[in-house]
Amino acid sequence: MSELAESWYSISPAGTVAIGNLTPVGQNSGQVDCRWPPNGHQLAACLNLPTDCTLWGPFWFAGGKVYVTLPLPVYRLESPQQMPSEIFRMVWSGDRWQRQPQHENASIEIIGGRYLILGESLKQLWKVGKLSNPAQNPSLCELPWQKLTLSHNSRQDFQVKEEGGFFAEKTTLMDPGWSILVKxxxxxxxxxxxxxxxxxxxxxxxxxxxxxxxxxNAPWLDGKSESFQGTGAVLLTGALWVQSGDCLSIPYPDNVAIKGYAAEVGIPWQSWKKVKNRPTASLTPGEWMTPAGAVYLWEGQAPLETSAPLPDQYKRHCIGYGHLWLFEEKQNNGN
Incomplete structure (x- = not known):
């Protein structure tokens, strides 16, 4: 059986992008934000993706290079008013994430999730434990997008419905030269x-x-050049999970044991659900999304052999959710 074809595509918006955000200015204004980045369903629709294809992403693309979200347990020492000149990753020791031994009594600032990092630099950061001059080349950059709130009249059939009936439209604008990247x-x-x-x-x-x-050319992303048993992983794309009793923000099945993780609080999502005595399904917050940047350590064997989206029973991995980049975590790494 021949291997499936693999193709990369950049998606470059011509203007601001509005995702789940139109709300009247008034009593409930400000309660609905502009979701970003676009999720797998929206990207699949944009690409008119056939059901027999698999989507990876979104990643970020500029200057011919691939960027991902900086993992959460990453910190710096200097003032927050400047781009970091050196960054460090936390290490797993004593059943918790800790700063590296040489910084035990130093004041640190957690910056994970606030920057993008070049893929090859992520690999180096996790292997060595630090990255010097990350703003050069550049291997580290601020998030290349900004939120904008646009106000306009309430309209119906493209006509102003009433004077003073304003709507606040929250949108996201990507910086020039940047694109969404998918495989x-x-x-x-x-x-x-x-x-x-x-x-x-x-x-x-x-x-x-x-x-x-x-x-x-990104062998660091798909793991094809690696030959090791991953003991942990970085979440490169958002992962959907069903609300459970303990509400842990973890993007993999219950039968995969973990010994530690660092993740942002899950974002309420929506799913179709059949409700008793109702003829049709309705949208409910039955699912949650873990944003990219989370880091996980396995208790036993890794659920994947190579870096890729983690398969689940709902086939959400087929449109990019839950992409895990595997790594080896050594005790007290970074000494």
Whole structure:
């Protein structure tokens, strides 16, 4: 059986992107934020992805290089008013994440999740324990997008419905030169799937996006060049999970034991659910999303042999959710 084709594509919005955010200015204004980044379902719709293909992403792309979210247990020592000149990762010791021994009594600032890091630099950071001059080359950068709130009149059929009836439209604008990056595994033909290629649409406002094939060499991402038993993983893309009794923000099945993790609080998500005595399914906050940047350590054997989205019974991994990058964690690494 021949291997499936693998293709990389950049998705570049032509303007601001609105995702789940239109709310009237008034009593409930400010209660709905602009979700970002786009999730796997939205990217699959943008690409008109066939059901027999698998999507990886979103990752971030600029200058021909692939970036991911800086993992959560990463810290720096100097003032927060400047781009870090040196960053360090926490180590697992004594059943908890701890700063490295040489910084035991030093004042630190946790910066994980607030920057993007070059993929190859992530690999070096996790292996060596630190990264000097990360703002150079650049291997570390601030998040290349910003939230904007736009106000306009309440409209119906493109006509102003009433004077003073304003709406607040929360959107996200990516910095010039940056794109969303995805990998498609399978027989995907851009011209066939998107007749108007290289253009499509993304978000509630149907923002036009340019889609272009890219030549990417990222063996650190798919683990093909590695031959080791991963003892932990970094979550590169958001992971969906079903609410459980303990509400732990973990993106893998209950039968996978962990000895430690660092993750942001789960974001309420929505799923279709059949409700008794109702003829149709309704949207409920039955699922939660763990944002990218979480780090996990396994109690036993890793649930994956190579870095990839973790398969689940709902096949959410097929559109990029829960991409785990495997690593080896050694006791007291960073000494």
């Amino acid at each position: 498609i595994i399978g027989n995907y033909d851009l011209q066939e799937r998107l007749p108007e290629a290289p253009w499509s649409f993304l978000g509630a406002g149907g923002t036009p996006v340019s889609i272009k094939p890219q030549k990417i």
